[in-house]
Amino acid sequence: MEQRIPNVVVRRMAIYLRVLTGLDLENDRYVSSHELGERAGVTPAQVRKDLAMFGQFGKPGVGYHGKSLKAELKRILKADRVIRICIIGVGELGRAITRYNLKRFTTEKEYPFKVVALFDSDPAKIGTRIEGVEIRPVSELSQTIKAEGVDVAVITVPAEAAQEVLDLAVEAGIKAVLNYAPVRLKVPEHVRLHSADVSLDLHQVAYHLE
């Protein structure tokens, strides 16, 4: 089990986890692929196929034991431990993502993503704090990533600066990067990069306008 898993399956696993997190699973509540699919917005067959890629978690005729499945999903997604992230570029978007994650991390108890470091190149921002997390100069990227054991770097700098800070993060040994700058970035094979791009999203929905 756990062959090479398509990204789209990983995303759906995260959706299933979100669905289960929103359900009352007390009293050995069982959940069928039909119900899970309904709430996640996919077909029951899709749910079973996805889960089957990681193992056999269900009971024929009954469904999936809610609490157990949730625990499995957390394990599979590595969300059973704290995932340490840093934000590079503390503009409005960086602040938004920082506050969003720290708020969920402190209030939700099950939310795994913790912002442990912030970086910016603006001297005026260095040393100030957001929700208690100090903003450091980009020059300290490498040492801080190592010292804080950062797992994921989130890039929210302007497009022109993105490749540069990415290279620094990669050099510091980062293995997973989420990029919000609207540019195509290059990473070595062993580094996971996912880019989210507001203007591509806008184009995508705008295409279908009359």
Added chain:
Amino acid sequence: MEQRIPNVVVRRMAIYLRVLTGLDLENDRYVSSHELGERAGVTPAQVRKDLAMFGQFGKPGVGYHGKSLKAELKRILKADRVIRICIIGVGELGRAITRYNLKRFTTEKEYPFKVVALFDSDPAKIGTRIEGVEIRPVSELSQTIKAEGVDVAVITVPAEAAQEVLDLAVEAGIKAVLNYAPVRLKVPEHVRLHSADVSLDLHQVAYHLE
């Protein structure tokens, strides 16, 4: 031509447009599918296949006339006119997206997305402005969307409020929606909805951590 086009193709078209926008196309510069693919991060065959879905734009042996192709892409993506967007929810994320788009709109000349209206439910924010755009109460959603001719609504409210404001926007006749709240939203068939979700993005990259 212009059959039903997969979303993934629309997104690549937007990437091709971005690539062409970054190139000097003077002196009847021709661009081959190889070069375009190289810069966009896809194969030459993919480029030709994508473009062929919309018509015949190239010359065998020569490539695509840069300026003409760029104009075609803008037409196809409806980026040859101003696309009017509103932001619902002026928290940090909403402000970030507002400033980002208005800045590009005013400085880039070719950037089509213009923020024409802002909405929030916080009375303290109503009447204040961001980059000159006034923040209105959500109760004015419907009339403002109609009056301003808004094409796309961007939702940046908390998850709990998202479906509610979406319903109002749909009622006001909006046809395209970009959602940043981490919930699954329901829309009628004729409304285009795309959701971007930071925590799903984080799960996706975190999955691959050792």
Added chain:
DNA sequence: TAGATTGTTAATCGATTAACAATC
């Protein structure tokens, strides 16, 4: 037992890649 639902195999669908005749 009868009814429900899983896990898995087979069938279908859709998207990507390869190949090449047409043509600039």
Added chain:
DNA sequence: TAGATTGTTAATCGATTAACAATC
């Protein structure tokens, strides 16, 4: 003309859906 590159068809790859025997 020779070389390059398109548009398109065919081959491949991968993901989704359907079907059903196994089983709780």
